Amino acid sequence: MQVRFASEPAPDRQENEDTAFHAGPMVGVLDGVTAPEGVNTGCRHNPAWYVRRLSAHLSEAAPAATAPSLGDSLAAAIDMVRRDHDGHCDLGNPATPAATVCLVRSTGNRFEYLILSDTTLVVEHGDDVLALTDRRFSDVVAELDRLHPVPGAPMGSPEFLSWRDAYFAHKYQLTNTAGGYWVANSVPDAAYHAMTGSFPTRGADGVRRAALLTDGVSCLVDLYRRMDWAALLDAISRHGPDAIIQQVRRTEESHGNGAGTGRRWKRQDDATAALCTFTDDPG
Known part of the structure; x- marks a missing residue:
């Protein structure tokens, strides 16, 4: 599995609340959840800190020889971040720092995935291109x-x-309630409410390409309607993750103040894309 990724903060932000990583057989993208100005989070840390810590703990566990499920890996990483707060934060506050998550892992003949909240996974397997999101x-x-x-x-x-x-x-x-929605924050159990599944990596129906996207990139399809999922996957493959992020920026600029786009709180967003390409070797 060959991996390329890029991540960029919104032009009006000094800190990126997205992140991406590739560690052993695992690839992930995370998108920090921004609390609107004036909302008390009960925490001295911000979403950028949270995604850095969560991705670091996921990366540390990824190369393990006897890997648990992706849900187990995410639950353990969330619990480790709880300890990183060192008892100084109110982790029961519902606005505590959080992140949306997309993880994939290539092991043996399977390509496993986990999606929590509004990250998107675009997969080409066989002759089909599927977009999966929570x-x-x-x-x-x-x-x-x-x-x-x-x-x-x-x-x-x-x-x-x-x-x-x-x-x-x-x-x-x-x-993080039944009948609501689930996101990675201070509740390890949220990991077990993620969307999960797998695809083969070999044979006629095997995975050829997969793109992991935060909503700062998937917006090209599901918000701005500039292309379909197959075209987005082709564009990332042909030009690279950096180029697709620049296309996002041009599209955001063309919409001025964001009117009519459905973006209520921000005109531009952090953007992250990771591309996984499979050769004959599934590892």
């Missing part, structure tokens, strides 16, 4: 938008801040 988060957002319509008041106004507080209070009630 839709529970988008389902929750759609329901919250229905129950808490955005007021016409400007950002920062008392009416807007009151709406924001109600919106996020309801969102956090649905975080």
Whole structure:
């Protein structure tokens, strides 16, 4: 398995809340969950710190000779990050730093995957290209938008801040709960609610290529409708992950302030893409 990846912060940010890694047979992309300004997280750490620590612990465990399931690996890494807080943070706060996760692992004749929240995995196997993502988060957002319509008041106004507080209070009630959505934060059990599965790496139906994407890159398809998943996978393969991120930036700029795109809190986003290409050797 050959791997290339790139990660870039949004142009208006100093710190990247995404990350990507390749360790042994495992590849991952993580996207830190940004709490809106003014929301108390109960933690002295930020999402960028969280994704760095989580990816570091996943990388340390990846080359193990007797590897557990991807769910076990993620649960153990989340528990290790809990200890990294060193007792100084309120990890029961629902706004505690968190991340969406996509992990893949090539072992023997199988290509395993784990997807938690709104990262996307695009897989070419045989003659098919499939896009896999955890839709529970988008389902929750759609329901919250229905129950808490955005007021016409400007950002920062008392009416807007009151709406924001109600919106996020309801969102956090649905975080890491049955009937809501699951994300990596301080709850190791969340790892066992991820989407998981596998594909063969050999034969007519074997995996040829796979791309792991944060929503800062998958937006080219599911938000901006600039291409379909097969075309996105081709573009990353042909031009590389860095080039696809630059295409994202040009697309974001062409939409000005983000009006009509569905991006309420930010016009531009951190962007990360990893490409896995398989040769005859599945390792």
